[in-house]
Amino acid sequence: MNDFYESVYEVTRQVPPGRVTSYGAIARYLGTGMSARVVGWALNVCHDREPYVPAHRVVNRNGLLTGKVHFRPVSSMQELLESEGVKVEEDAVVNFLAVFWDPMTELNNQSPG
DNA sequence: ACGTTGACCTATA
DNA sequence: GTATAGGCCAACG
Secondary structure (H helix, E strand, O other): OOOOHHHHHHHHHOOOOOEEEEEHHHHHHHHHOOOHHHHHHHHHHHHOOOOOHHHEEEEEOOOOOOOHHHHHOOOOOHHHHHHHHOEEOOEEOHHHHHHHHHHHOOOOOOOOO
């Protein structure tokens, strides 16, 4: 698999439980060289990746579980998030701004507390 | 090789 | 805030 995909999974796995990030955030973190669409595709094939990729922790910039339709069962994505503490209503993350996790800000310059 | 589609984001009115 | 248009890259037909 291309290093690009691995990078996407790397960042996705970096997302802590109880938090969520957006495709664009991952794309931008990698270097905006690619589009957020490709990130989604990488996550689409994540079901075949070796380590477990918490793709359910990735939502669009609106916090909507647009990718839930690709989970089996479809409700697994929401159940997984809720199981981690992320409340979900109407296929949308509750308090998205609070649980929002940005790799380019969390990984680049981790606040010392 | 060409055209269409897709787990998206950004800019403009 | 809502609605419309463009860009980006990869995979499928």
